[in-house]
Amino acid sequence: MKDDGYAVRAEGLEKRYGEKRALDGFDLAVRAGTVHGLLGPNGAGKTTAVRILSTLIRLDGGRATVGGLDVERQAREVRARIGLTGQYAAVDEVLTGRQNLEMFGRLFHLGGRRAKARAAELLEQFDLTDAADKGVGDYSGGMRRRLDLAASMILTPAVLFLDEPTTGLDPRSRGEVWDAVRALVAGGTTVLLTTQYLEEADRLASRITVIDRGRSIADDTPDGLKNRVGGDRVEVVVAERSDIPRVVKVVARVSDGEPESDETELRVHAPVTDRVTALTDVARTLQDEGVRVEDIGLRRPSLDDVFLRLTGHRTETTEKEAAA
C-alpha cells in the first residue's frame, strides 16, 4: 500500500468484540487535503474505525495507513501526525484553556517557551484569548469545542479526526467551528469527519463514505449520494383518506418521479428539483380544489433515507423507535 495522494487508507479492517463484529471488512480512502465525511448511525462502526486509525485500539484484520505510515507498526510516528477531537479525546476540565494548550504543547515536546508561544497563538486563532485563564469547566459548549480543536492543532496535524464537531451547538458557534475547519483544510490538513448528520457532511465534506454494520456501503460525493436518494421531496399530509388520489395527481404534475403515498399516515410525497416553485404550486392547487391539508412542506433527504435506499433497512435507532 503506497502513499499515492491518500492521507488515510484502510483495507478490509476487522475488529471483533466477542461475537460482535464492530468492523467487518471496512474500506476507506481519503485524499490528502480534503474533508472526507464518514457517515453512519450509532453503532455502525464509525468510532471503532477512527480509534483504529488514530492508534488507540489494535485491529484484528486488514491494514491501515495514515500519511503512508502503518498504524500498527509505526504507531508513534502516526501519533505525531494526527489530531483527535470530540468524543474520542478530551481536554482537561479543571485546567484553564491556556494551561491545557501549554500542557499538550509540552507533551508534544515543543519545550516550555515554544509551548507557551504556540498556546497564545492558538488561543488568538480560535478566539479564546478572553477566556484563556478561566477553567474549562466554565466554558460554553462552543468554546470547549474550539479549545478541543485548538488542542488538536498544536503541531498542525497532517490528518485531523473530527467527531460530530457541531452537535449541540447554536448556529453561530456552528458557523465558527465550520469556518475553523475550512481554515485548517486551507492550511493543508486532511480532515476525516464522522457524523450522523447528512447535512453536516454535505456542508463540509467533498466526499462521503457511508458505513453500516462495520462495512463501507457507499463512497461518493455529497451530490452523488443525494442523487441516489432522490434529493428533496415535497410532502403533503391530508385530513381525509379519500383525498389521497387527488393529491397524488397534483403532486405528480411537479415531481421528478412517481409520488409515493402512505394510506395509514395519510401522506403523499415525491422527489422535486425546483423546490420552492413545486411547493407553492402544489399548495395553491390543493387550496383551489378544496382539499383539506393538514401539513405540507419540503423534506431534505435524511441519513435515514440514504440508509433505506442503500441498504433496504432503516437505521437501528429508527427501527427501535418504530418498534416502541
Added chain:
Amino acid sequence: MSALDLTGPAGHGRVYWALADCWNVVRRGLTHYRRQPVNIAWQLGFPILSVLLYGYVFGSAMRVPGGGDYKDFLMPGMFVMTMAFGFINTATVVVYDSTKGVIDRFRSMPMASSAVVAGRGVTDLIVACAELAILMLTALVMGWRPDGGWGFLAAFGLLLWLRFALIWLGVWLGLLVPNPEAAGGLFAVAFPLTMISSIFVAPQLMPDWLGWVAAWNPISSTAAATRELFGTPVGGGDSWVEQHALLMAGVWPVILTAVFLPLAVRRFRRLSR
C-alpha cells in the same frame, strides 16, 4: 510549524522524553490541587475528624495494652489510614480521566504512554508528603511528641512506601470501575478494611479471630512499625506478624505492588483492545 517537528531538541533520547513527559503529567496533577486546594482539605478532613473523635470523645475510654497515652497510639494510625485511603483518590482521578477521554488524548499523542501512569504515581506521592506534613503538624499541636532523627525519617519513608504500593491498586480500580460515581463507593469498602486493623484499637483487645485478621492486615504492620520508630506506644501483640512489624511494613508493600502493578499495567494495555 511542521508536522515532522516533534522530537524536540536533537540529542535527547527516549529516556529523557519519558522522564520529561512524566514530569509534565505530574505538573498537571499538581496544578489540579493548586486550582482546587479544597480537595486536599477533603482528603484530610476524615483523618483529622477521626483524631478529634477518637482522641477526645473516646480517648479516655480507650486502653493501650502495655500502657501509654491513647492519643500517642492513635496518631500514627491516622497517618497510616490517610495513606491507605489514598488509593481512593488515585482511583477517582484515573476513572475520571479514562471516562472523560483525557487518557485517550494522551494515548493518541507521541508521548511515552508509561508517563500517563507514572505521572499519576509521582503526583500522588508528592501529595501524600504534603498530607503527612499537615497531619503531623496537627498532631504536634494536639500534644503528640515523637522521637526525632532517623527513626522519624524511616517512619515517614514506611508511610510513603505503603502509599506507593496502593497507587497500583488505585490505578487498577480506576481503570476497572465504569464511572466516577462508582469510585465513590470504594470508600464503603475501604472503611471496614481500615477499621479491622491496629489503627484504632490493638488487635489483642478484639475477639480472637478478628484480632488475628486485624494483626495480619498489611496496614497494621505499617502502623506498628511507625509507632515503634516514633517512640510512641505500640500496643503489644505477641503473634509472629506483630513481633516482626518493621520487617512486614517493608514486605507487605512489596507484595501489594507485585500483585497490583501487573494488574494495573495489564488493564492499561487492555485499553488498546
